[in-house]
Amino acid sequence: MNQLTNNENEAVVNPAPPAAETPERSPRRAMGVGLVLTLLVAFAAIGWFVYKGINTRVSAEKALVVQTDAAAILTVSVTHPKITGATQELVLPGNTQPLIDSPVYARTNGYLRKWYCDIGTHVKAGELLAEIETPEVDHQLQQAKADLETAQTNYNLAQITADRMVVLEKKGAVARQDTDNVVADMNAKKAAVASAAANVKRLEDLQSYEKVYAPFDGVITARNTDIGDLINAGSGSSAGKELFHISATNKLRVYISVPEDYEQAARNGAPATLTLNEFPGRTFPGVVVRNSNSIDLASRTLLVEVDVDNPTGELLPGAYVSVHLKYTGASANALTIPVTTILFRSEGLRAAVVRNNRAMLVPITVGRDFGETLEVLSGLSPHEQLILNPPDSLISGTPVKVEDAAK
Numbered sequence: 299m300n301q302l303t304n305n306e307n308e309a310v311v312n313p314a315p316p317a318a319e320t321p322e323r324s325p326r327r328a329m330g331v332g333l334v335l336t337l338l339v340a341f342a343a344i345g346w347f348v349y350k351g352i353n354t355r356v357s358a359e360k361a362l363v364v365q366t367d368a369a370a371i372l373t374v375s376v377t378h379p380k381i382t383g384a385t386q387e388l389v390l391p392g393n394t395q396p397l398i399d400s401p402v403y404a405r406t407n408g409y410l411r412k413w414y415c416d417i418g419t420h421v422k423a424g425e426l427l428a429e430i431e432t433p434e435v436d437h438q439l440q441q442a443k444a445d446l447e448t449a450q451t452n453y454n455l456a457q458i459t460a461d462r463m464v465v466l467e468k469k470g471a472v473a474r475q476d477t478d479n480v481v482a483d484m485n486a487k488k489a490a491v492a493s494a495a496a497n498v499k500r501l502e503d504l505q506s507y508e509k510v511y512a513p514f515d516g517v518i519t520a521r522n523t524d525i526g527d528l529i530n531a532g533s534g535s536s537a538g539k540e541l542f543h544i545s546a547t548n549k550l551r552v553y554i555s556v557p558e559d560y561e562q563a564a565r566n567g568a569p570a571t572l573t574l575n576e577f578p579g580r581t582f583p584g585v586v587v588r589n590s591n592s593i594d595l596a597s598r599t600l601l602v603e604v605d606v607d608n609p610t611g612e613l614l615p616g617a618y619v620s621v622h623l624k625y626t627g628a629s630a631n632a633l634t635i636p637v638t639t640i641l642f643r644s645e646g647l648r649a650a651v652v653r654n655n656r657a658m659l660v661p662i663t664v665g666r667d668f669g670e671t672l673e674v675l676s677g678l679s680p681h682e683q684l685i686l687n688p689p690d691s692l693i694s695g696t697p698v699k700v701e702d703a704a705k
Contacts, residue, residue, distance in 0.1 A: 379633035396545035405507035408432035446494035453487035555599035650688035
């Protein structure tokens with residue numbers, strides 16, 4: 299009995315080891331756990347890739363929206379208005395002309411014997427230019443002198459006869475009528491002498507025209523004759539042709555058309571300067587000498603003459619020049635802006651400016667037109683940012699981005 303009890307206690311204290319698992323159940327359990335782990339890893343990887351793809355697409359869409367919004371903003375270049383001073387400059391085109399310019403014609407008929415000056419020759423007043431051979435005039439002069447001698451002889455005889463008749467009349471030897479006839483004949487002979495003398499003087503003057511002289515100091519700009527040419531006196535298409543053309547170039551004149559708005563710049567005595575493309579960087583002083591005192595109805599301009607000294611002959615007649623005149627503006631605080639910043643609208647001129655990163659079309663009042671720039675009397679301030687070359691479709695409030703501000 300005790301032994302049995304002891305055996306039972308031993309059974310309780312030292313339980314028997316469990317029976318060993320069968321070899322078929324252990325690999326199946328391991329395979330199940332591995333499959334679960336594999337599925338979990340696969341699901342995690344798929345989830346990660348899905349998350350990354352969605353996140354990349356969302357980021358790309360956000361970046362595209364940002365780029366689209368940035369591209370929609372107009373990028374512009376700007377400049378600033380310039381303050382005009384009280385004294386401004388007016389530039390007008392003109393052509394130089396000689397102070398004196400004249401053709402030289404023959405005053406007698408004949409043949410050209412010789413010429414002494416060609417184009418480009420500087421001549422003095424009274425200098426011999428050419429000689430004309432006039433045989434007909436020479437013969438006419440000889441005949442006129444002979445006629446003068448005949449008339450003078452007849453007058454001398456008539457005078458002697460008249461003196462004798464006067465003495466005889468006083469003695470009562472001849473009638474008064476006979477004396478009057480003789481005295482009248484003497485006076486007629488005297489008039490014939492004067493007529494013959496005048497004819498001789500006329501032919502002598504024609505003979506003196508055989509020599510052609512320069513009428514003033516200048517430069518020969520044309521020679522239209524040569525030795526042996528038949529010369530006809532006078533001018534015009536039906537008479538003689540021009541022998542020479544002479545121009546006085548020591549002083550030149552320039553005619554300019556000053557717009558009516560700037561006629562104050564063309565006061566007589568006002569200084570002027572000339573510039574030419576062939577003399578870069580150089581200026582030639584001149585002075586306003588006269589104006590027409592009348593506005594041309596067709597062009598609304600005032601014809602003004604500017605004289606410029608040319609002692610060295612550097613300036614040539616017919617050259618294109620720019621005449622600079624000083625002008626005192628009505629407003630010393632006016633602004634000038636480029637014409638490329640202006641937009642033409644049905645309601646009037648508008649200047650495109652940048653305010654708070656937006657384009658604004660500001661109405662302006664325009665003064666004078668300088669060609670590439672305009673004078674603005676009101677509507678703008680000096681610190682405004684003007685948009686250069688704004689598009690015609692630009693409207694107020696359009697967002698813009700300033701690319702570069704011209705100094």
